Each structure stands twice: as structure tokens, then as C-alpha cells.
Amino acid sequence: MVVSLFSSISVIVQAQVYPSTGTGWVLPGSWEAPLTTSALDSANDVKRWEAQHADIVFGSMQDKVMNKKLISMGYMYSQKLDCKPGKPTAWLSKQSALTGLDLEDLYLHFSEDTQLEAASISQGVSYLLEGSPFHVILIRNGNYATARFPLTMQPNDELVVLSSYPSNSLVIAADIAPKVQQAIALSSPSEGIAQWKPIHSDWQHDQGEWQGSLDIQYPWQSSSARIEGRELNTGKQALSDGLQVWILKLNWQANSKVERVAFKPWLNYQDQRLVIPGWDSVNDRNQDGVVSDQEFYSRKNFKASARFRHQARLIPAGHMWPGTCWYRLNFGNKLLNDLHAKWYRYDWEQQGLSGAYNDDMAKLLGNNQFTVEAGGQLQELPFKAGNDEASLYYAKQMADFLALVKTHTKTHWLAANISDLNLWHYDGWPQALRDVVDVWLREHYLSPAMGLDRLYRYWDNFALARQGDKSLIMVSMKGGRSQVAPLLSTAWHQDIETGLALYYLFNIPQRTYYHSWNAGFYYGSGNTTDKNWYRQGVPKNWVYQPSAMLKVDIGQPTIAPKGHRIVSWRNKTNDVDIKAKTSSTMLGDISVAPANWFWLYRSGWGSDFPRHGVIARQYSKGLVVYRAMNEPNNTAFMQTKPLRVSLPGDYRRVMPDGTLGASTRYLELGGYEGVVLKKVE
Structure with missing residues (x-):
């Protein structure tokens, strides 16, 4: 145990690569063989070099042994699951089926039809707007293959359509309409399908497509994609991980060309507005999980038009990263919170991670995520989306959930990315949320030409350290000499030298970690280009980190020398x-x-x-x-x-x-x- 000379903070001294500060990487990966240096020969050489020249990692080295030798904090986004299910959704759906929980309770829902302003819509939402199945398998002569449209179906062929949500309407572009069978789950849905049940379908032909209304047997239980011990899967990892899906089987009585199979979409996006239907269980009078046509046209709440509960899930339209689609999660269900926390324990153990960093923790339920033009009332919370009150309440719930994650994982490395946000100036970040985080990613916090005014105001790093937190402080080359003269080697080296000096102004031993980066926000371990270094083809982290300078021991920060005025x-x-x-x-x-x-x-x-x-x-x-x-x-x-x-x-x-x-x-x-x-x- 040592006590710093410049504060009363007591910290456990940890071994580190360099004598005067800790160092770290941000989202390493995509390693490449260097093209214009002989210092490192292969992509594996670059990866090994990175593992030897940092103490912590925000992300993963994609190697369990390497991760465990470092402090590796994987990526997490606890307030969302992807619209198109991946590994987390697969694990959660399988475990909820085993324990008898309804995974739908893990999502937030609108209780009334809601119109959101969205000047642009992420390409990832097309999965829902087009009604795309999660997977379609062609069974021909007992062999399974991924269905590649267009294809010609023969009378003995079958299409198995797997969906990540229930639906009772199909849209099929084909010569003739198919016969449809519904998958009936075994008593333990995680074991798969018990049988296929033929169902009646009403088809109407319109503009070259068949619109089908299906007489599904309800309640319709999802299941694993297995029948008689065989996987109904042709390479989808989420299905192998146990994703619970709703399954239909189609076959044609005569040869038919099939160009598309989809479900009828429930979202409507036009004129830069996304309409999401609301769900009210009073409209489902027989409580079988679906609002039938008869129930729909005589429903008690005409402000809610969702046929299934999943159709009312919250999507932060217009505020997602390119190519993504997210559902906002519900932190109000204790049993599912516990299951969700166990997912992180499982995932971190599998990867050899010490913890994870939660991204976008300031993007919750406020107007920076939901611009509500009509509706917006939430089913699980007594608020409407798109306002500070809802966001603050949700942030406190999120803090409780993250505390639960720490209880299950025993981590002291729960991190958050806040860039240069001063948490003492941001009302949307409650004290509880600040207190639960151990480590902060200060993305692009410092830059060579940042100027004095920012330095005067950057006291928050020292306030975070005072409360016992750690921070990775990123020095970006944004605005420096290398931005003025990007092909000048001296400009880049002077920016990096200045950046290290700036970082040392903020360095607090055992509390801060140094990371040097270019001016962009796309991270990784690949080679430089003519846009981010004066020479192409050398590993980014290798050239950005001033390793030789860091090896020089300058000791630890001390008090100012006598006779000098304090800043x-x-x-x-x-x-x-x-x-x-x-x-x-x-x-x-x-x-x-x-x-x-x-x-x-x-x-x-x-x-x-x-x-x-x-x-x-x-x-x-x-x-x-x-x-x-x-x-x-x-x-x-x-x-x-x-x-x-x-x-x-x-x-x-x-x-x-x-x-x-x-x-x-x-x-x-x-x-x-x-x-x-x-x-x-």
C-alpha cells in the first residue's frame, strides 16, 4: 500500500508495463501484417506486441489467455438488445425458456400508438420494416440448405421459416400460395419441436404477392430450432446458441417459383416518421397473446393497435448507429434482471474478461433518443418517452441493474464511456449511476492544441480519482500539427510528444491510463493509411504509442516547487x-x-x-x-x-x-x- 504525495488517496500498487503510468488500448482487433516495417513480421506479432505494451484493454484481445493476463473490459450495452438477435438474446431466450420466464418482459413497450420523428432511419431497421425472417431453410431430399431466393420449389420440397417473433400473416412472392404448418414445441421448449400441425390459411393475391392470414393455434410457444434431435440450422450461430424461435413450414403442391418469403411488417416509416403500435392487454380479451381480427375491430383501447406485444417494443428511431437496430430494455423485472446479470457473468468467463464498459450511458429515454410527435406513453414506467424525467428515472433503474451485475460477477472493473462529459454538470446522470461505475473511458479527452481554457475546466478527472475511480485518458491528434500537415513525419511525432506531456499533467498513479490515438473514432489494430499517418502500412497502436518515451522513468507527480504560482x-x-x-x-x-x-x-x-x-x-x-x-x-x-x-x-x-x-x-x-x-x- 502506498499513499500518494499529492493526495490522501490510498491505492493498491499494481504491476505495470511502464514506470510512471499505466497504459491501455481501446477496441483492439483486426490485426494485420505490417507492410512497411521490418520490426514486426505478422499480424500475430502485432497482437503479441500489443499484449505486452498495455495494462488494460477496453474491448478484448479476442484471446482468453491474453485477456486474463491483462485487465480486459469487454463491450456491453446493457440498455439494449439488437432487433436481429445475436448471442446475448440467444442465451437469454434459452435460459428464460428453461426457467419459465417470459423474455418479452425484458423489453420496454409503448402502451399507445407512437409517432417518432426520424429524419433518417438506420439500415438495420430494414430487418423489421421488410418483415424478414430470421432464417429460411430449404429441405430437399432430406438435406438442409439455406434458402437462396429466387428458387423453384418442387412438390416434395419444404421451406422452414424461422422467426425471432410471432406473427400470423405472411407475404409471399410466388406463382401459387403454399400450404402452411405450425411448429408445436415440446413440453420443454429448449428441447425443440414436438410436431408439425397443419393450419388454415386465407390467401389474397395483390400486386404479384400473396397476402396470407394464418389460423395459428394459440398460445404459440417458441422453441429451439431442433426436431427429433436434429438442428434446423444451416450456420446461424444464434440458433446453435439456443435462440428460441417461432417456426412455420411451407410446401407447394406443384412446382412454383418463389422470390420472397416475409412476415407482414407492423412498423410504418414514411415522411421521416416512424410509427410504432402500442400494446394494451385489454384488447386481447381471451389473453392468448394475440389480438385477433375480431378482437382488433372491437378492441377496448383504440389508441393501441399492436397485434402482438413485441410489436410495441421501443426503438430509438433516428438515434442509432449506422446499420443498427435496438430495442430498449426494461430494468423493472427482478427475475429477468437477475438472469440478464448472469448473462454477463457467463460471457465474461467465456472470454476471460475482468469486466466490461457500458457505452452510451447518457442515451436512455430522453429526447436525445426519442423525439415523440404523438403518443409515447410507456407500459412499464409511469412516463412518456422523450423527456428528462423518464430518462432520470430509467438511469436510476440502470444503476441498480449494473450494481446487480457487479454482485454476480464480483468485478471492480465496470466501466463507462463518457468522452469529455463532466458528470457534475450533467443532470441526466444521477449520483447512483456515477457511483456504480469503477472505470471511465475519456474518449478524445485531450488533444495537442486543446488550449488553456479547457485545461482550467478539466478538474473532473481529479474529482473522479478522488472518489476512487480509474480512467483511461485518450489523447487524440485532432486539431494538432498532424491535421495541418498530415504527410509530415515531424508533425505527427511532435503531436504525440505534446500529447504525452499533456497526459502527464493528468496522470494519477494507479488511477489513470494513457492511450494515444489519431483524430478519428474508428478504433482497431490494423495498419495506417494515408489519412491517419504520414506512412501507410504500419500498425496503428505501434506508431501512436510513444513506447520509447514511456520507458523513461520520471517518477510520480509531486508538489509544485517553491516560488512558483499555482494554476x-x-x-x-x-x-x-x-x-x-x-x-x-x-x-x-x-x-x-x-x-x-x-x-x-x-x-x-x-x-x-x-x-x-x-x-x-x-x-x-x-x-x-x-x-x-x-x-x-x-x-x-x-x-x-x-x-x-x-x-x-x-x-x-x-x-x-x-x-x-x-x-x-x-x-x-x-x-x-x-x-x-x-x-x-
């Missing part, structure tokens, strides 16, 4: 300015770990926040300095005349290749330039 922090909120010296342990009523920044130079002493200056931080074996003006990313300031500043002792500059310059008591600094120095013993 102040600034907390401006609600038009009230609160300031405190960076040597303080309190900023107003907020507890912070001291940073002990001091001035080597500043333009005037009339304000605590000068417009130009050189900020420094002393280490037990070194010094870090950064020159900037208030304004960020000023290209003219990059060309400003170098400024000569005195140093508080004899130091040698740490060069990009890890060598040390000559001993000096003076330093020439350009605009937006940072330097790491080694103390002369």
Missing part, C-alpha cells in the same frame, strides 16, 4: 464562477485530488486565467510542461515565435526515440508544444 481550476455552472488552486482538495463542495500544476510563464498576473502561458507539473524524477493560449486549434499560434522559459532545476529533454537531450535550465517552446523532461540527478 487555478475553473468551474462555471449556472452562471456562477467557482475557482480553486490545483493544489487544493476541494473545488467548492466537490472533493478533488490535487494536480499541483504551476506556472513557468504567464501573460500578466491580473487574472487567475491568463490568455497565454506555460503550465508545468513536477514529478519526483522529471517535469512536464505545456505552452498554449486560451483558444484551441489556432493554426497561427502553432507558428508563433518560440518562447524561452526557465526550468526549476537541471533537466534533460526526453526525445521521441527515448534518448535524452543535453542538461539545461532553459527550454524553447513553440505554440501548443508540450515536453517531457528527465531530472538530472
Whole structure:
């Protein structure tokens, strides 16, 4: 146990790769063989190098042994499941079937028809808008094959249609309409199908397609895709993982060309609006799980038009990543919360993970996810979607769920990505949600030309550390010299050198981890291109991390040297300015770990926040300095005349290749330039 010289935080000392700070990777993967360096020969060499040059990973090394040697935090998005089921949904659906739980209770639903504004719709929603089956299998002469449309069906052929949701209407583009059979599950649905039951179908031919209304036997139980011990599967991993599906079998009495098989969609997207039907169980008078035609046209609640409950699930239309489709989850069911938490325990054990980081924790039920034009009332919560009140309530529920995950997994590495969001300034993030997180990903938090004004306001890193949390601080090259001259090698190396000096201003031993990246948001371990390095074909993490500089031991942060003025922090909120010296342990009523920044130079002493200056931080074996003006990313300031500043002792500059310059008591600094120095013993 050691006690920091600059705070009263007690931490357990962990072994780390480099002497003066921990380091980490963000979403490594897609390793490639280097093309323009002989230092590493293969993709495996790159992967091994990464495993040896970081302490933590946000993501996975995609190797259980490597993950366990590091602190690897996998990816999680606890507030959603994908519209097209993947591994988590498969596991949850199988386990819920085994325990007799209704997985539909894990989703949030609209209780009334809801219209959402969506200027654009993610391509991933097409799975629902087109009514696509989860999988279609052609059975011919006893052999299973994935159905590739168009195809010609022969009288002895069969199509098995597997769906991730129940439906009672088909849309088929074919010469003639098929006969339909319904799969009846065994008493234990996870064991598969007991039999096929022929069902009556009413078909209408319209615009070259058959619209079929199916006389399904209800309640219709989902099952695993197995019959008589054989998998009804031709390569879908989710089916092999036990995804519970609703299954139909089609066959034609004569040869027929079939071009498409789909379910009738229930979502409507047009004029930049998505309409999601609401579900009200009072409309399902016989409580068999479906609103029949008779029940629909005489329903008690005409504001709810969903035929099945799943049709009312919340989709954050217009606010999803490209190519994705998400359902918002319900944190109000204790039994399913427990099952959901067990999924993370299972998944992390399988991958050798220490924990995971939850993405988009500020994107819940507010108007940054749901722009409601009509309707919006939630079934499981006493709120409408699209407002701060609903989002705050949901955030507190989410905090309770994440605490449950920690109980099941015993992790101390539950993380969240908040970029540069200051949690003390964000009302949508309640105290409970802040308290449950152990580690923070500060994506693109620092940049070479970030300027003084941001430094004055970046006290929140020290507040998070004070409450015992860890952070990975990413230094991005955004706005730096390499953005002005992307093909100039010296520009890239100077940005990385400045970025490391900036990071060392924020470094708190055993609490912070360093990551150096380019200006983009697409991470990975592949090779550079002409857009993100001056030379193509070299591994990104290998060139972005200044490994040689990191090997130089500058010790740990200490108090400022005597005779130097201390830099102040600034907390401006609600038009009230609160300031405190960076040597303080309190900023107003907020507890912070001291940073002990001091001035080597500043333009005037009339304000605590000068417009130009050189900020420094002393280490037990070194010094870090950064020159900037208030304004960020000023290209003219990059060309400003170098400024000569005195140093508080004899130091040698740490060069990009890890060598040390000559001993000096003076330093020439350009605009937006940072330097790491080694103390002369």
C-alpha cells in the first residue's frame, strides 16, 4: 500500500508495463501484417506486441489467455438488445425458456400508438420494416440448405421459416400460395419441436404477392430450432446458441417459383416518421397473446393497435448507429434482471474478461433518443418517452441493474464511456449511476492544441480519482500539427510528444491510463493509411504509442516547487464562477485530488486565467510542461515565435526515440508544444 504525495488517496500498487503510468488500448482487433516495417513480421506479432505494451484493454484481445493476463473490459450495452438477435438474446431466450420466464418482459413497450420523428432511419431497421425472417431453410431430399431466393420449389420440397417473433400473416412472392404448418414445441421448449400441425390459411393475391392470414393455434410457444434431435440450422450461430424461435413450414403442391418469403411488417416509416403500435392487454380479451381480427375491430383501447406485444417494443428511431437496430430494455423485472446479470457473468468467463464498459450511458429515454410527435406513453414506467424525467428515472433503474451485475460477477472493473462529459454538470446522470461505475473511458479527452481554457475546466478527472475511480485518458491528434500537415513525419511525432506531456499533467498513479490515438473514432489494430499517418502500412497502436518515451522513468507527480504560482481550476455552472488552486482538495463542495500544476510563464498576473502561458507539473524524477493560449486549434499560434522559459532545476529533454537531450535550465517552446523532461540527478 502506498499513499500518494499529492493526495490522501490510498491505492493498491499494481504491476505495470511502464514506470510512471499505466497504459491501455481501446477496441483492439483486426490485426494485420505490417507492410512497411521490418520490426514486426505478422499480424500475430502485432497482437503479441500489443499484449505486452498495455495494462488494460477496453474491448478484448479476442484471446482468453491474453485477456486474463491483462485487465480486459469487454463491450456491453446493457440498455439494449439488437432487433436481429445475436448471442446475448440467444442465451437469454434459452435460459428464460428453461426457467419459465417470459423474455418479452425484458423489453420496454409503448402502451399507445407512437409517432417518432426520424429524419433518417438506420439500415438495420430494414430487418423489421421488410418483415424478414430470421432464417429460411430449404429441405430437399432430406438435406438442409439455406434458402437462396429466387428458387423453384418442387412438390416434395419444404421451406422452414424461422422467426425471432410471432406473427400470423405472411407475404409471399410466388406463382401459387403454399400450404402452411405450425411448429408445436415440446413440453420443454429448449428441447425443440414436438410436431408439425397443419393450419388454415386465407390467401389474397395483390400486386404479384400473396397476402396470407394464418389460423395459428394459440398460445404459440417458441422453441429451439431442433426436431427429433436434429438442428434446423444451416450456420446461424444464434440458433446453435439456443435462440428460441417461432417456426412455420411451407410446401407447394406443384412446382412454383418463389422470390420472397416475409412476415407482414407492423412498423410504418414514411415522411421521416416512424410509427410504432402500442400494446394494451385489454384488447386481447381471451389473453392468448394475440389480438385477433375480431378482437382488433372491437378492441377496448383504440389508441393501441399492436397485434402482438413485441410489436410495441421501443426503438430509438433516428438515434442509432449506422446499420443498427435496438430495442430498449426494461430494468423493472427482478427475475429477468437477475438472469440478464448472469448473462454477463457467463460471457465474461467465456472470454476471460475482468469486466466490461457500458457505452452510451447518457442515451436512455430522453429526447436525445426519442423525439415523440404523438403518443409515447410507456407500459412499464409511469412516463412518456422523450423527456428528462423518464430518462432520470430509467438511469436510476440502470444503476441498480449494473450494481446487480457487479454482485454476480464480483468485478471492480465496470466501466463507462463518457468522452469529455463532466458528470457534475450533467443532470441526466444521477449520483447512483456515477457511483456504480469503477472505470471511465475519456474518449478524445485531450488533444495537442486543446488550449488553456479547457485545461482550467478539466478538474473532473481529479474529482473522479478522488472518489476512487480509474480512467483511461485518450489523447487524440485532432486539431494538432498532424491535421495541418498530415504527410509530415515531424508533425505527427511532435503531436504525440505534446500529447504525452499533456497526459502527464493528468496522470494519477494507479488511477489513470494513457492511450494515444489519431483524430478519428474508428478504433482497431490494423495498419495506417494515408489519412491517419504520414506512412501507410504500419500498425496503428505501434506508431501512436510513444513506447520509447514511456520507458523513461520520471517518477510520480509531486508538489509544485517553491516560488512558483499555482494554476487555478475553473468551474462555471449556472452562471456562477467557482475557482480553486490545483493544489487544493476541494473545488467548492466537490472533493478533488490535487494536480499541483504551476506556472513557468504567464501573460500578466491580473487574472487567475491568463490568455497565454506555460503550465508545468513536477514529478519526483522529471517535469512536464505545456505552452498554449486560451483558444484551441489556432493554426497561427502553432507558428508563433518560440518562447524561452526557465526550468526549476537541471533537466534533460526526453526525445521521441527515448534518448535524452543535453542538461539545461532553459527550454524553447513553440505554440501548443508540450515536453517531457528527465531530472538530472
